[in-house]
Amino acid sequence: MRNIKLTISYDGTDYCGWQCQKNGISIQETIQKAVKKLTGRKTTVIASGRTDAGVHAVAQIANFRTASKIPIDNLRMALNTALPDDIVVICAEDANLNFNSQKSAKSKLYRYTIYNRDFMDPLLRRVAAKCYFSLDTTLMKKGAKHLVGRHDFTSFQTKDGEEKSAIRIIKCIKVKREGDIIIVDIEANGFLYNMVRNIVGTLIEVGRGKFKPEYVSDIMEARDKRKCGPTAPAKGLALIKVRY
Numbered sequence: 740m741r742n743i744k745l746t747i748s749y750d751g752t753d754y755c756g757w758q759c760q761k762n763g764i765s766i767q768e769t770i771q772k773a774v775k776k777l778t779g780r781k782t783t784v785i786a787s788g789r790t791d792a793g794v795h796a797v798a799q800i801a802n803f804r805t806a807s808k809i810p811i812d813n814l815r816m817a818l819n820t821a822l823p824d825d826i827v828v829i830c831a832e833d834a835n836l837n838f839n840s841q842k843s844a845k846s847k848l849y850r851y852t853i854y855n856r857d858f859m860d861p862l863l864r865r866v867a868a869k870c871y872f873s874l875d876t877t878l879m880k881k882g883a884k885h886l887v888g889r890h891d892f893t894s895f896q897t898k899d900g901e902e903k904s905a906i907r908i909i910k911c912i913k914v915k916r917e918g919d920i921i922i923v924d925i926e927a928n929g930f931l932y933n934m935v936r937n938i939v940g941t942l943i944e945v946g947r948g949k950f951k952p953e954y955v956s957d958i959m960e961a962r963d964k965r966k967c968g969p970t971a972p973a974k975g976l977a978l979i980k981v982r983y
Contacts, residue, residue, distance in 0.1 A: 740804055743814065744834035745770075745784075747799045750825040752865050752974065756792045757799070766790070766826060770801070773821035777814065778807040787840045787981040788847060788930070793973030795866060797850075798829070800981045802840045840981070846910060846928050848980040851939045851971060853921040860919075867920070868975035874946035876916045879923075881952035882945035883912040885959065886938060893962040895941070897933035897970065905931060905962075914942065921946075924979070933970055941968035 747770070755763030759771075767784055774782045786801040809817065815831035822828070852867040854860055859869045886909050893905040913924040923939050941958060944950040950958075950968065958966045 740806055740836065742802055742804050742834045742836045742838055743811075744832050744838060744840065745801045745803075745818075745828050746830035747796060747801055748827045748829050749796050749799065750865060751790060751793050751795045753825065754792065756794065757786050757789045763792070766799075769822065769826060770818075771803075773818050774803060774805070776821050777809065777817050778805050780805065780807075785840050787844045788978075790976075790978055791933070791973055795974075795977040797977055797979045798981065799978050800840045800844070800983075802834060802838060804836075843983050844981050846926055846982045847930065847978065848924060848926040848982075849930070849935045850977050850979045851923040851925075851935060852975050852977070853923070853939075853943070853971075854919060855916075855921050856919050863920075865974060866977065868972040870921075870943055872943070872947040874921060874943065875948070876914050876921060876946065878948070878952055879914045879921075879942045879946040882942055882950070882955040883914055883923075885953070885956040886912055890959055891962060892931055892934055892959065894958045894964055894967050895934050895937040896931035896964065897937065898964075907931065907934070912938075935976060936971040936973065937964070937967050939971040939975070943971065944968040 754766050757766045759765050759768045770784050782803045784801050784803045815828050818828045854867040854869050855874050857871040889908045891905050892907050907927050907929050909927045911926045915922050
């Protein structure tokens with residue numbers, strides 16, 4: 740038996756998220772069908788974590804077990820032949836049988852991309868969210884500092900009925916502007932449902948002057964989702980890296 744580790748890049752625009760669902764086509768389902776086509780066996784492909792509908796990945800990590808003896812390089816190329824153009828396996832390797840892409844993960848880095856103009860660049864429309872308010876990234880950086888460390892992030896969680904604890908450790912938040920593009924990078928040991936998008940929505944409110952930077956700390960202490968900013972659109976979010 741082999742344990743195959745995959746590094747996958749995908750445009751999540753046309754999918755209902757990573758996890759298999761009844762109401763649409765998922766990334767997981769699409770990859771599992773490709774694996775079955777190659778190996779002849781139905782296989783569960785486990786990812787480092789679920790990405791929601793419309794969310795993208797630069798380097799999602801996944802793994803599956805198989806008895807197939809297809810050489811690893813051939814396996815990667817064959818999978819890409821079987822997959823649609825918006826999902827690509829950029830690396831495939833044989834991993835230790837104990838490796839689990841989800842349970843073995845130490846931290847994840849997500850990036851949110853904002854296009855800060857009153858119109859959307861057509862080349863970025865699938866991977867960035869438009870914000871027509873003029874945003875002050877200096878204020879956003881000050882607000883973000885309140886989130887770094889070990890905290891209860893209940894205020895930034897959209898309840899999904901699965902999470903038992905809202906305690907997470909944010910290792911780093913970086914906010915930077917590149918022309919009309921604002922990038923928010925967040926690395927943590929784990930994320931709650933919609934946590935990144937709720938944080939970004941809150942930082943946007945800080946950047947436009949609606950919230951003071953120190954109010955971010957008050958939001959967190961309130962442990963009340965109603966206190967945070969709006970949930971930022973899914974299309975601006977991408978999983979960049981998983982650390983093991």
